[in-house]
Amino acid sequence: MSTSKKVQLEHIYQLLYLRFGKRKWWPADSPFEVVVGAVLTQNTAWINVEKAIANLKHADMLSPDKLYSQPVSNIARLIKPSGFYNQKAKHLKLMVDYLVKNYKGNTDAMCKKETKALRDELLSIKGIGNETADSILLYACNKPIFVVDSYTCRVLHRHGFINDYAQYDDIQQLFMDNLQHDAVMFNEYHALIVELAKNYCRTKPLCEQCPLSELPRYID
DNA sequence: GACCAGGCACATC
């Protein structure tokens, strides 16, 4: 059973890598920019996150110290294109407060913390949920943790790899239990699934041409 | 004009 999952998950990765190649994620100039992007991208198209980040850069606000000293209202104004801006401005501020107070605003210092402990810390911040925390761990800190998102659920479910009741932790365990804990590979794998879903999981006709459709299926 | 986008917190049952 576990061999089967391992083989299939490795097979999918090879297939997607051959089809789409390196995805060059996360598109950011610094770990802190990843942190900001991870909050802003919540239920939001990346194109709109880019606009919000561009606004922050243009205002010279894309640093922990600068954001720390700003009122929430100013941050909200700048990140408006990413949607949910009042909520996200508060959450971003809480994240920055945490970073400044615990690590002097230094993401490298934050990333030195042991993975599980850091994950728990991040999850205790209001506005940081599973996916956001794991995105920060993987894409800002290069820690080997698998990021699950709605695309991952959609793709796995549509192809019969998970059942209706699979939760975030179940899906994350599926990957973590059956693959090498390799940050570079986890980075690529998640990005490849997103690319696959964007290309093949939006409509039914597209879905039928999905590169995964020929794979054997199983349901837990 | 409806629907979705690289979620999360909170209320309610």
Place this chain on the structure above:
DNA sequence: GATGTGCATGGT
């Protein structure tokens, strides 16, 4: 513990 709802802009 599961499900529903608010948050909000911008592209298709």
